[in-house]
Amino acid sequence: NAGVTQTPKFRVLKTGQSMTLLCAQDMNHEYMYWYRQDPGMGLRLIHYSVGEGTTAKGEVPDGYNVSRLKKQNFLLGLESAAPSQTSVYFCASSDTGSGTEAFFGQGTRLTVV
Amino acid sequence: TQLLEQSPQFLSIQEGENLTVYCNSSSVFSSLQWYRQEPGEGPVLLVTVVTGGEVKKLKRLTFQFGDARKDSSLHITAAQPGDTGLYLCAGQTDSWGKFQFGAGTQVVVTP
Numbered sequence: 001n002a003g004v005t006q007t008p009k010f011r012v013l014k015t016g017q018s019m020t021l022l023c024a025q026d027m028n029h030e031y032m033y034w035y036r037q038d039p040g041m042g043l044r045l046i047h048y049s050v051g052e053g054t055t056a057k058g059e060v061p062d063g064y065n066v067s068r069l070k071k072q073n074f075l076l077g078l079e080s081a082a083p084s085q086t087s088v089y090f091c092a093s094s095d096t097g098s099g100t101e102a103f104f105g106q107g108t109r110l111t112v113v
Numbered sequence: 114t115q116l117l118e119q120s121p122q123f124l125s126i127q128e129g130e131n132l133t134v135y136c137n138s139s140s141v142f143s144s145l146q147w148y149r150q151e152p153g154e155g156p157v158l159l160v161t162v163v164t165g166g167e168v169k170k171l172k173r174l175t176f177q178f179g180d181a182r183k184d185s186s187l188h189i190t191a192a193q194p195g196d197t198g199l200y201l202c203a204g205q206t207d208s209w210g211k212f213q214f215g216a217g218t219q220v221v222v223t224p
Contacts, residue, residue: 042217
């Protein structure tokens with residue numbers, strides 16, 4: 001009963017380094033999302049996908065790229081990390097349509113020094 | 114600028130007291146959801162409301178969706194320490210299902 005799994009759970013990067021966060025869901029959901037959560041800011045949408053092979057920009061997409069090559073996986077990439085990208089990152093998935101529930105992973109705490 | 118404004122930002126009460134958290138917007142939502150998040154975890158859905166004026170009850174929690182589908186409230190009766198957490202509202206403005214979240218209300222219930 002895995003649901004949404006994020007890896008890694010913690011990471012420290014130096015400014016300028018790159019990394020990829022992996023999100024995997026086993027619920028056959030069409031929609032997947034990447035959010036960042038910062039104190040006092042709530043969850044802000046970075047990118048999302050409405051199906052395999054599709055991606056779209058959210059509220060704060062700059063500095064991030066995503067890919068959805070397989071329906072169950074949604075990857076978030078940071079090409080050149082900056083201290084402003086220090087945050088907790090959450091992946092979520094949902095079935096299609098309005099009123100559906102979003103299922104979240106446990107988050108990845110990323111620190112860029 | 115947050116699409117959804119939540120108030121208050123922080124609420125500290127004693128066990129047994131009642132509390133109300135608000136979620137307001139100038140936008141109309143096709144559905145609105147409330148989530149609770151505990152430290153080190155992702156948010157977990159509490160309820161979804163879709164009809165203007167709708168009231169839903171979940172044990173000691175009462176959720177209301179405004180008639181115009183622009184605002185919502187969460188009322189907790191006789192709060193318990195287990196109710197401690199970050200309460201987030203999330204709205205969907207189109208049929209695609211994309212969620213937009215408020216900044217959250219941190220609720221602390223002390224014994």
